[in-house]
Amino acid sequence: MKLDNIYQEEKKSNFAKVSEIIITMASRPSGFIGLSILIFHVILAFISPYIAPYDFKAINPTLMLQAPSAEYWFGTDDLGRDVFTRTILGGRTALTITFFGSLIALLWGGLLGIFCGLVGGKTDDIVMRIVDAFLSIPWILAMLLIVSLLGTSTEVLIPALGFFYGKGIVRVARAATHDVIAKDFIVSARARGHSNFSIIWNEIIPNVRDAILVEGAMRWSWMLLGFSSLSFLGFGVSPPTPDWGLMISNARGLMSFAYWSVIAPIVGLSSLIIGINLTADAFAKALGIDRSTKAPV
């Protein structure tokens, strides 16, 4: 019996799988735009220290609030610093902190959710009520408390953001686990006597991984907005480090006569968030999680 190649699908290497997913993502206009924006931002974050035309902290009182010109592309701010330099550098901290924050959120949220879904019973009840309790606390207040107690260093911000954004992932991971837990292959693994760890690692994670990754990607963009809000309130990155949230906060009073000092960081922040969102959407569709676009047969 020979099957035609549309049903033939040999085991692929991980690299081949990843590149196939990326190609599928890029084949949709929205996915292409999202991916391009995200890649642009990531590359910029890596190379910006080397291409920045000026020193980001060089204050020059004689050049205060200059309008955009050939010399200063995006103008200068109230301390005479180059807005272009500060804008291309401003995404670096936010991107790094939120990227690692999302990883932590994914890890603890995903694993706890899977564990609760698998074990069930009283453990599940207790853990989920605690998660619910944390979900009811306004995160920004709690973040402010943590930051004012422990400071605004990266070592504090990454785990704190990771913790607060992981709560939602717990629920998603638990729900995804519930979908597979009733299937016979889990029952079969249990009946064979596999350990909980082995069941989670071999049977559950391959089946819930996609859903959790997509959720994590969405959380990343939310976390970026959250982190910028913290900076805006003065609890994120401390000056003079360039950061979009901080720049918007500083320049917001000058908006009426020096629009350039605020527009550049706003465009930077919102384009990155839109980029991540579009990419996460395309990622979900490429994995086939979005059911409306699934092939009919």
Added chain:
Amino acid sequence: MTEIIQKVKNLSIGFKSKKGEEILILRNISTNIKKGETVGIVGESGSGKSTLALAMMGYVKHGLYTIGGECEFNSSNLLKMKNRDLEKIRGRKIAMIPQNAGQALTPNLKIGYQIDEALQLHSDLKEEEREQKISELLNKVRLPSPETIALRYPHELSGGQQQRVAVAMALAGTPDLLLLDEPTTGLDVTTQAHVLELLNFIAKDTGTSMVYVSHDLGAIAQVSDRIIVMYSGEIVLEGPSRDILKKPIHPYTYGLLKSIPKLSLAGLPQSMPGSQPQPGTMHRGCSFFERCDFSEEKCKSNSPQLEYLEELNTSVRCFNHKSLMNDSQVNQTVNKIKTSLQDKEILNISEVSISYAKQKLLDQVLNRISDDNPTVKDININIKKGETIALVGESGSGKSTILKSIAGLLRTKGGIIKFDQKRNLSSDLKERDPNDLRIIQLIFQNPDESLNPNHTVEEIIAQPLKLYFGLKGEELKKNIIELLQKVRLGEFYMSRYPRQLSGGEKQRVAVARAFAAKPDIILCDEVTSALDVSVQAAVLNLLQQLKEDFGTTYIFVSHDLAVVRAISDRVAVLYQGRLCEVGPSKDVYQFPSHPYTEVLLGAVLEPDPDIKPKLVAEDIVEEKPPQKGCSFQGRCSRILGDICKNEIPPWQITNSGNSIRCHIPLKELQKNQIN
């Protein structure tokens, strides 16, 4: 000549693949449905039978589209009609009865309201008349006390009753054509026989034409006047039902009929090799070529046309139908099963009872189960090494529950499960040591669910090998290849994912995984009920072969009495979690038997229009086993009186060693059941 109400002309339906190729689900179908006749459409899953039925009401599933041809009803093409015009036809002229009535009824609306809704849409009756009509309809589908049923919600009805309500709703618009898509597939055997009988009655009573879609030739045989056999999107045989079932002149139908196990024949039926080609993989030539026993060189490159034979009033798509015509009757041959029974008892189940009741707080704290009327009670079975014992019963009879307890997946309330006459098996999985887990392996009903979709076949089979024997590297690979060969799969299957396999292949992988643990006992939970008939026989034959090779003991759960007859040495009949009858299978299938076994045997559908099911008892569903007395008292047609209601019946043993649990003396049972 009778009036033709639906004319399907050269219909092709398909979809576009990712690469943009057109892939056909239905290929050039032409047929007519005459007024007042019942047409059965039969075929394996994926043969396009449901797509054809849906097209007959002008509906094409999302993602598919019409490539050519038409479905003509009242001289207008349904497939080109606007939705607004179709709404006037659907329900009024053409009605549909879905497979799963439980899902087709809105859960939060009362039955009466839902039928009223159908009447408002599809008839011109006034409000007072409608009320009258609702009870009339419910009466027609033989639901007890229509007034109370109308006030119930769907979940308060049993599966059979829900299906009847669906029939009543379909009849609300007095349609000319009824489409039934596997209407009895999810139902118990006894309920199925009752629903089919009702459909037959309705067909005669109202003169409605019916199109009955099913994979089950037994059900088709009971209702249809004419049968259409479909294979990979084509009609391969079409003609009067008696001729087709008695003298099939197409090799596919011929093979299909041969592969269905029958009650009258012990032993395993012959299997058909291979499986149906997937849509889009058809090449030139006959689509059945690869599985055909009668194929010739010309079948490989030329596809046969549907040929109408005047003298038989039959259309057939085969070059060689003439040679089959001479072969006449289907001579079913069976492979007799060899019993490898040993005297040694391997599993003793004594006094086992299982409860699903939610436990009170005190009992939870004390970690005990208290329930004076548990779901499963008094199970005593001693299983010999090398035996195949089957547990049969309708859904809710506790057969799968017992399997779970043996596997340690469900805690028992009481009783002892003893292995090899010395080791007690704890009913808690965590208390069993790895060796106790290894000796008992499970094979599940649905291989789609029992194989992890993200694992390759290699990874799936490697799991027990790594867990129990700690195999690694080359040795592991060698063992996997060996196991694959045992289940007749080639080495190249190792890198495949379950979704790339057919149903039968998937179940073979599941079998290989169970045997990888080198178990003493294998628990088979409805292992063939998710498979197509032609594949079922192959899996049964494989299981039997493996058993002979390894000396394994099978505990086989099934609702299909014919399958059980084919493979088992001994049968235990369960009702409401209590044993009714235990004995060697050849004796259980003979009278005298327990009144419940009699009901079950009577309801079995054979693919033969001359053998009608005998409906002995009502098909009411009991929610809970009775507190005292015989478990079958509620439905028994031979009930004696108070003794059955108050006292648990004694075990009576027949000459051949068959135990029957009934108050009626054996001689009397024999006398009444002899015909």
